[in-house]
Amino acid sequence: MTQRAAGAGDELAERRYEPVIGLEIHVQLKTRTKMFCGCELAFGEEPNTLTCPVCLGHPGTLPVLNAEAVHFGLMIGLALGCEIAPRSIFHRKNYFYPDLPKGYQISQYDIPLATGGRLGDVRIHRVHLEEDAAKLVHAGSSGRIHGAEASAVDFNRGGTPLVEIVTEPDIHSPQQAGEWLRLLRATLKRLGVSDVNMEEGSLRCDANVSIRPAGTATLGTKTELKNMNSFRFLERGIEAEIARQEEILRGGGAIEQETLHFDPATGSLSSLRSKEEAHDYRYFPEPDLVPIAPTDEMLARAREALPELPAARAERFERDLGLPAATAKLLAFRSELGDYFEEALAADSADAPALANWVTVELVPRLEDEDPFASKVKPRALARLVAMVSERSVSQSAAKEVLDVLAAEGGEPAAIVEQRGLGMAGANELGAIVERAIEANPKAAEEFRAGKQKAIGAIVGFVMRETQGRADGGEVNRLIREKLGA
Amino acid sequence: MSELLELSAAAAAERVRAGELSARELFELYRERAANEDLGAFLWVADEAPEVPADAPLCGVPVAVKDLFCVEGVPSTAASRILEGYRPPYTATAVERLIEAGAPVLGKTNMDEFAMGSSNENSGYGVVLNPWDRERVPGGSSGGSAAAVAAGLAPWAIGTDTGGSIRQPAALCGIVGLKPTYGAVSRYGMIAFASSLDQCGPLTRDVTDAALLLRHLVGRRDPCDSTHLEFPGEVSLPGAESLTGLRFGVWGLEEEGVEPGVAAACRAALARIEELGGAVEEIELPYAEHGLSAYYVIAPAEASANLARYDGVRYGARSLDGDLTSMYERTRAEGFGAEVKRRIMIGTYALSSGYYEAYYGRAQKVRTKIVESFRAAFEKVDFVVTPTSPTVAFKLGERTANPLAMYLSDYFTVPMSLAGIPAISIPAGLSDGLPVGLQIAGPPFSESRILDAAHALEQAIGFEGRRWR
Ligand SMILES: [Zn+2]
Numbered sequence: 030m031t032q033r034a035a036g037a038g039d040e041l042a043e044r045r046y047e048p049v050i051g052l053e054i055h056v057q058l059k060t061r062t063k064m065f066c067g068c069e070l071a072f073g074e075e076p077n078t079l080t081c082p083v084c085l086g087h088p089g090t091l092p093v094l095n096a097e098a099v100h101f102g103l104m105i106g107l108a109l110g111c112e113i114a115p116r117s118i119f120h121r122k123n124y125f126y127p128d129l130p131k132g133y134q135i136s137q138y139d140i141p142l143a144t145g146g147r148l149g150d151v152r153i154h155r156v157h158l159e160e161d162a163a164k165l166v167h168a169g170s171s172g173r174i175h176g177a178e179a180s181a182v183d184f185n186r187g188g189t190p191l192v193e194i195v196t197e198p199d200i201h202s203p204q205q206a207g208e209w210l211r212l213l214r215a216t217l218k219r220l221g222v223s224d225v226n227m228e229e230g231s232l233r234c235d236a237n238v239s240i241r242p243a244g245t246a247t248l249g250t251k252t253e254l255k256n257m258n259s260f261r262f263l264e265r266g267i268e269a270e271i272a273r274q275e276e277i278l279r280g281g282g283a284i285e286q287e288t289l290h291f292d293p294a295t296g297s298l299s300s301l302r303s304k305e306e307a308h309d310y311r312y313f314p315e316p317d318l319v320p321i322a323p324t325d326e327m328l329a330r331a332r333e334a335l336p337e338l339p340a341a342r343a344e345r346f347e348r349d350l351g352l353p354a355a356t357a358k359l360l361a362f363r364s365e366l367g368d369y370f371e372e373a374l375a376a377d378s379a380d381a382p383a384l385a386n387w388v389t390v391e392l393v394p395r396l397e398d399e400d401p402f403a404s405k406v407k408p409r410a411l412a413r414l415v416a417m418v419s420e421r422s423v424s425q426s427a428a429k430e431v432l433d434v435l436a437a438e439g440g441e442p443a444a445i446v447e448q449r450g451l452g453m454a455g456a457n458e459l460g461a462i463v464e465r466a467i468e469a470n471p472k473a474a475e476e477f478r479a480g481k482q483k484a485i486g487a488i489v490g491f492v493m494r495e496t497q498g499r500a501d502g503g504e505v506n507r508l509i510r511e512k513l514g515a
Numbered sequence: 516m517s518e519l520l521e522l523s524a525a526a527a528a529e530r531v532r533a534g535e536l537s538a539r540e541l542f543e544l545y546r547e548r549a550a551n552e553d554l555g556a557f558l559w560v561a562d563e564a565p566e567v568p569a570d571a572p573l574c575g576v577p578v579a580v581k582d583l584f585c586v587e588g589v590p591s592t593a594a595s596r597i598l599e600g601y602r603p604p605y606t607a608t609a610v611e612r613l614i615e616a617g618a619p620v621l622g623k624t625n626m627d628e629f630a631m632g633s634s635n636e637n638s639g640y641g642v643v644l645n646p647w648d649r650e651r652v653p654g655g656s657s658g659g660s661a662a663a664v665a666a667g668l669a670p671w672a673i674g675t676d677t678g679g680s681i682r683q684p685a686a687l688c689g690i691v692g693l694k695p696t697y698g699a700v701s702r703y704g705m706i707a708f709a710s711s712l713d714q715c716g717p718l719t720r721d722v723t724d725a726a727l728l729l730r731h732l733v734g735r736r737d738p739c740d741s742t743h744l745e746f747p748g749e750v751s752l753p754g755a756e757s758l759t760g761l762r763f764g765v766w767g768l769e770e771e772g773v774e775p776g777v778a779a780a781c782r783a784a785l786a787r788i789e790e791l792g793g794a795v796e797e798i799e800l801p802y803a804e805h806g807l808s809a810y811y812v813i814a815p816a817e818a819s820a821n822l823a824r825y826d827g828v829r830y831g832a833r834s835l836d837g838d839l840t841s842m843y844e845r846t847r848a849e850g851f852g853a854e855v856k857r858r859i860m861i862g863t864y865a866l867s868s869g870y871y872e873a874y875y876g877r878a879q880k881v882r883t884k885i886v887e888s889f890r891a892a893f894e895k896v897d898f899v900v901t902p903t904s905p906t907v908a909f910k911l912g913e914r915t916a917n918p919l920a921m922y923l924s925d926y927f928t929v930p931m932s933l934a935g936i937p938a939i940s941i942p943a944g945l946s947d948g949l950p951v952g953l954q955i956a957g958p959p960f961s962e963s964r965i966l967d968a969a970h971a972l973e974q975a976i977g978f979e980g981r982r983w984r
Contacts, residue, residue, distance in 0.1 A: 082603070082604055082605050085829060086824045086829065087585070087603060087604065087605070087829075087830070088585060088591070088593065088598065088601070088603065088706040088707075088824070088825075089584070089585040089591075089603070089607060089702075089703065089704040089705050089706045089707065090605075090703070090704070091702060091703050091739060091740050091741065091742075092741070093738065093739060093740075093741050094741065121820050123819075123820050123823060123866070125823065125826060125843055127826075127828050127839065130824060130828075130829060131820075131823065131824045132820065132822075132823020132824045132826060133820050133823055174839055175838065175839075180839075182828070309867055309868045311819075311820075311863065311866035311867060311868070311871075312866075313816060313817075313820070313866055313871070313875060316709075316710035316711035316742075316817060317707075317710050317741060317742065318741050318742075319741050319742065
């Protein structure tokens, strides 16, 4: 009996778990004005300067829906392959908090703008519109409203249009969550509907996390993680929560449904509220607004506004240009980088995989700004340089030197090669150097003739040093072999 | 002076237009009366006559405005202590349109707090006395507006009607009150009670004044109110003297709670209708009897959310007491009156998870049924006629201890509110020396036809309603 009990305990302790993760993403839309009033949207203005009676919740004021926010919402819904609701409505979500001037948030509830789409390997549950809360600033050490000496509200952010995107629980690792969120971010950025800046809060992500014994299908009790305002924090937060849940289950305990706050400073999770403390938001249809019923014109306009999206672009790079999957993704998910690459590709006859490699491996570390177009290296110049490498008029290592000069000063690669004498060593020059190299390494020459292939390395190295990299390795090899009669 | 006071608002406007009367003199006459009244009808009175453009159609005839409307820089409290000292930074669309049309604001009138009540006894700033009998209520919630018009303290007034708040006080004060089609008048700047029911309308001495005031309240779409609708055409001024060819469907006259005197006055009015050539028949309005029950779920539910903004954070009263939660609790405990608290609690309960379908969901179904009942009725008749209120004005304090008895005041007016259709109350006669109102309702946007019929009937009844001294 004891044997079996111990066995069962071991089994519990060694059981492998599969994480099941769903994400809820809030996206601040880059509309000209707020969701329900005419106040301008701007980041970093003097507090409480972008307000009006409507977004301050004055008595008697009424919301009026921002048509541009609906347009952006439709674009997002269509980009994610969702079905657009012929008629969606707003509800009031009731709760008291100083950052919520009306005492309720206007949000879509049971009939959202769009449902049932897919992005990459993750299904989209729903996409809906709502308004953002204002910003609270707390004086005192607690950093939270409870225990604060005083709290101030900045209503500039209050009423910013938000789109909430909810995924199905299709994600199974923190890394997958991070990677998928990057794809979503790239997609939204490409749509031009948001700044999608996690640090500034224009892209915010909550995660619903549960685990289950690997191979089983039922869902475990989930917890909700909040406040992960970077990709790194998202991955770390989910990782920490999976570890916490595994420890509880391995110890024979049960997961409690609760909302957790991730503290990036300590990497720890603390409970915000349990299921019992969960709000009853008393949702009911917002009587001050009429339903959103997108017309054919609205849908057509949203469809026409869709650019090629990152997932499709990566696929095209891979399929049509023969780029490796990772490189294709890198270029497509950073849409400026993809644009830069395509402009360069169109400018010269460079080989696409080689050019892509130069953009992602060589250019990116040399960029001072996130935006490659801000660099002094013009797409046409980089394309020329890569073409010169494949034409063998400049060596790989010399080309890297040329790129350093381009990045620092700009200019044309051919001129830089000319000025700095970085061109390939000519046949005569190279022949002479090879001869000197053999003379200088008699021992290596002897060994090579005796059949020790490796010995050639010393002679090649001499030539490369002498030419300062301005020689093609293959050509140098060939010449040495010829001179040594091999 | 008294001669000027006799003029209806439309007649006064004509005098000003003809150059026989100065708008300033007219304003000063009423300003003086409003500032010195002793009914409790006004909460604020303007200091001086504002400039009115010479060609403005309403010629400077001032209007009393229910305190539920925001007027820039003017105290606007919805008769609640929680908004004490609040001066809005903007003006309600309805008031702005009247000012533009040449009807400046004379003052702000008393009301039941946040329009919740049928007697004006729920005001945070004192009761209003009925000019017909100072021991009785003027009705509510637009009690101040109704009393002001009946007592000649204002040429005319605007109020709001959520379940009868224009029509019932108009009936109890012996004047005309019209609740327009839901969406006909912009709600922007009208402090919300129950958003899906609230509607602004005129309280006037006669039907012509009601038509004239309504004409300038409705009109082009207000971009600030998503539920506002452009009025089809212009409101015509009534001129009908006959009711020939019109069918009137009578509902509820036999109901138990209708006072005999009220029923008698209404029957007399129905006889006038027939004399004028109208056809009168009894009709059924299925589900209308459940109107009150549905109303007392829907209106408090919406109110519970609409009144959440009064939290002491941004404006109005604030009772500081330690932490945030205590500030909320004390501010609202001290700022709201008993009836407002009762309705917030009813509404909060009705929307709570687990109860939503049983209360709010079912109430909405009843509402849909009532809409269908009226639609069916209007296939057979042109108008639905009922007593406006089952009783005449009751004594102050008589129903304050019994909310259900108070709620019954709105039995006949609530179904039209739920259906969103227009309805007018006009004086039908007297019962024991107190006015009785007759309600005439029609399909959506039938205001001009209702006003025309009401005008013909008004002429035939010849009610003498002036109660000033
Ligand atoms: Zn605003």
